[in-house]
Amino acid sequence: MRFEDLQIQVTQLPGAMPVWHGCVDADQWREACLHVRDAGGRLVALWGTDDTDRGAALCVHVALAWQSRLMVLSLPAAKGSYPDIAAIFPSANRMQRAVHDLLGLRADGAVDQRKWLRHAAWPENTFPLRRDFDDAATCTNGVDAYPFVKVEGEGVHEIPVGPVHAGTIEPGHFRFSVVGEGVLKLEERLGYKHKGIEKRFESMTLAQGARLAGRVSGDSTVAYAWAYAMAVEGVTGITPPPRALWLRALFLERERIGQHLWDLGYMGNDAGLAFGLAQFSRLREDMLRTNAALFGHRYLMDVICPGGVARDVDADGIDRIRHELKEIVKTVVTLRAIYIDHAGLQDRFVDCGRIRQDHAARLGLGGLAGRASGVACDLRAQIPSSPYDELGLNMVVRTGGDVAARATVRADEIVESLRLIERILSNLPSSDILIQTPDAPEYAFGVGWVEGWRGEVLIALETGAANRIRRCHPHDPSWQNWPLLERAVLGNIVPDFPLINKSFNLSYSGQDL
Amino acid sequence: MYQILKQIAITGIKTEAPPTTDESLRVVAQRLKAEVLAHFHGALAIRHVDAGSCNGCELEINALSNPYYNIEGLGIKFVASPRHADMLLVTGPVSRHMETALRRTYEATPDPKLVVALGDCGCTGGIFGESYASCGRVSNVIPVDVAVPGCPPAPYAIMQGILTAIIVAKT
Numbered sequence: 001m002r003f004e005d006l007q008i009q010v011t012q013l014p015g016a017m018p019v020w021h022g023c024v025d026a027d028q029w030r031e032a033c034l035h036v037r038d039a040g041g042r043l044v045a046l047w048g049t050d051d052t053d054r055g056a057a058l059c060v061h062v063a064l065a066w067q068s069r070l071m072v073l074s075l076p077a078a079k080g081s082y083p084d085i086a087a088i089f090p091s092a093n094r095m096q097r098a099v100h101d102l103l104g105l106r107a108d109g110a111v112d113q114r115k116w117l118r119h120a121a122w123p124e125n126t127f128p129l130r131r132d133f134d135d136a137a138t139c140t141n142g143v144d145a146y147p148f149v150k151v152e153g154e155g156v157h158e159i160p161v162g163p164v165h166a167g168t169i170e171p172g173h174f175r176f177s178v179v180g181e182g183v184l185k186l187e188e189r190l191g192y193k194h195k196g197i198e199k200r201f202e203s204m205t206l207a208q209g210a211r212l213a214g215r216v217s218g219d220s221t222v223a224y225a226w227a228y229a230m231a232v233e234g235v236t237g238i239t240p241p242p243r244a245l246w247l248r249a250l251f252l253e254r255e256r257i258g259q260h261l262w263d264l265g266y267m268g269n270d271a272g273l274a275f276g277l278a279q280f281s282r283l284r285e286d287m288l289r290t291n292a293a294l295f296g297h298r299y300l301m302d303v304i305c306p307g308g309v310a311r312d313v314d315a316d317g318i319d320r321i322r323h324e325l326k327e328i329v330k331t332v333v334t335l336r337a338i339y340i341d342h343a344g345l346q347d348r349f350v351d352c353g354r355i356r357q358d359h360a361a362r363l364g365l366g367g368l369a370g371r372a373s374g375v376a377c378d379l380r381a382q383i384p385s386s387p388y389d390e391l392g393l394n395m396v397v398r399t400g401g402d403v404a405a406r407a408t409v410r411a412d413e414i415v416e417s418l419r420l421i422e423r424i425l426s427n428l429p430s431s432d433i434l435i436q437t438p439d440a441p442e443y444a445f446g447v448g449w450v451e452g453w454r455g456e457v458l459i460a461l462e463t464g465a466a467n468r469i470r471r472c473h474p475h476d477p478s479w480q481n482w483p484l485l486e487r488a489v490l491g492n493i494v495p496d497f498p499l500i501n502k503s504f505n506l507s508y509s510g511q512d513l
Numbered sequence: 514m515y516q517i518l519k520q521i522a523i524t525g526i527k528t529e530a531p532p533t534t535d536e537s538l539r540v541v542a543q544r545l546k547a548e549v550l551a552h553f554h555g556a557l558a559i560r561h562v563d564a565g566s567c568n569g570c571e572l573e574i575n576a577l578s579n580p581y582y583n584i585e586g587l588g589i590k591f592v593a594s595p596r597h598a599d600m601l602l603v604t605g606p607v608s609r610h611m612e613t614a615l616r617r618t619y620e621a622t623p624d625p626k627l628v629v630a631l632g633d634c635g636c637t638g639g640i641f642g643e644s645y646a647s648c649g650r651v652s653n654v655i656p657v658d659v660a661v662p663g664c665p666p667a668p669y670a671i672m673q674g675i676l677t678a679i680i681v682a683k684t
Contacts, residue, residue, distance in 0.1 A: 119609075119610045120609075120610075121608075121609035121610055121645065121646055122645055122646075128645050128646070133645070135644055135645050144610075163611065163614050164562055164595075164614050164618055166593035166594070167591075167593070168561045168563075168571055168574045168575050168591060169563070169571065170563050170566070170568055170571065171562075171563050171564075171565075171611060171614065191610060192565075192608065192610045192611050192614070193563075193565045193566075193605070193608050193610070193611065194608055194610055194646050195565050195605075195606055195608045195641045195644070195646050195647040196641070196644040196645055196646035196647055197641070199644060199645070199646070200640075200641060200642070200644065211640060212640050215567040215569065215640055215641075215664075216567065217567060217568060218566070218567035218568045218569025218570075218571075218572060218665065219568050219569070219572060221569070262572075262575075275517055275520075275521065277578075278579075278580050279520065279524065281575075281576070281578070281579035281580065282524065282527050282579060282580050282581070284576075284579070285576060285579045285580075285581050288576070292667075298573075298667065299569060299572065299665070301569070301664065331520075334516070334520055335520070337516065338516050338517055338520065341516070507568065508568070509565075509566065509567050509568050512608075512610075
């Protein structure tokens, strides 16, 4: 088919999601992005590859969601650069900078050319994802000089926070510029957790990669494992048995409920209602124990694998889950009412950390945070792969865009996921749960695309010889949402930052890779 | 307020005290409490440092505070500064970008101090190993008293690790 009037030849990739792939030149690259943006599409991911060992060039790829499908466009960048698209999709800014840090490809015309993922672990002119990079080379660990944007004027001062934070959370640096308690600017510095995940993938077989994919961001292990399995199933041309797909949806919804329970508890706690944390975290612990008893892992790690799932559920297990669901739905409804009626809590939640709908849409806010700001995007509803096409999701959307809206979206999504789980349990097909994964052809390209609890997780996978991974790019929805957190705190006071941060609950590990 | 009190009453006390079905947990919790009482005068202060984990271990550290494990009930609390800590609980392979921060956190912790490395990554570098971006295991960067395997280790295993570190330090 042709990509509208742009004369771009694209072909559909085999796999569970409607993904199309084509090669473009530099003009088409920008035109396609403009076209997708103007048609209401969005940027899902941007990454680079090194194909110089195949006699080709360094290459940059963009994944665009457009008209109920994913369009992956690849641009060979022979001169070491490609046209900037951050002017079209602002969320591309950090992705482009990461591509430069890891591959040495520069975005021509980009306003912000600072480093992003690189601190001091490897030199400026060395690029870890290049084929000729020597992983054993000793890297100097010097000082990370990063040019933060300075806010100046009378009474302005800076508060540097992190990378080691005060609570049990992941490391990152936040630079607040404040007058009194009011935040004039927040600038994030991430990349502290960069541990070479993408390079690691390249030393693995397709089978081994599943385990690593499930540990890109531990709190979204199900979403990543499913996306990875989907990509492998695409390149090997298999479809998992129906029961496996339905069980995957069960796992994904359980992960969503568990994380939402957790966040709701912590949001209450951060606003001074410890009762909320005790109640929600109790429900969550019940779920984790059920996960361990029925599926062998509290967070369902490694339960999804290419070809299907590793664990089945029997009639007793279904009864246990059903019984648990009744308890959760009853308690969540009660707790939601308590949260809404609690004056102290609402005083902190309402109008705090607001992202307006127009900003959210223009700047690319996604996932549950997007849905709390009126951006009605959910793959499960809009591009449903099996079994979501049969489950019929009622997407939860709010327009408030503040902490209160993000709390409401979570509470309502819990109730909706509980409804989905009931449908899954009632209609679970009878079949095998795992099929053999055949050998994959060399240089095959596959994509996995799954709506995790935080937002859409994407895996772009290219195979090498002998069932090895040639390149794997895992994309976390936090890439899109981190910059919006900077926006959300503007005009708020510093003490509200932990609450606002928690209401987004973004992944550091998933972004830092 | 009435709804909150009612919900608290309905929920009851979830903290796993004897007698309980999880006998091993009961034993560990009781011993841990006794050790904390004896050697830290009832208040062991832990500073958690994520040095590059996938965030799976953080989920379980946070779970320690839920009503079932109620780790604060044993006299153990997580503190915001290493200067207030008796023990560092370190997760992850140590990313090279966190190496300096981890060293500084260690140096900022007053002596005598204990270090518990958490999870397969903290113990061995785990699936991430050593690379241009990862220093691998925690003991490659700072001295470690006890390493608790698991991916992630369950709350019970973490409590056991903390207990072991206290006992090891004593001997």
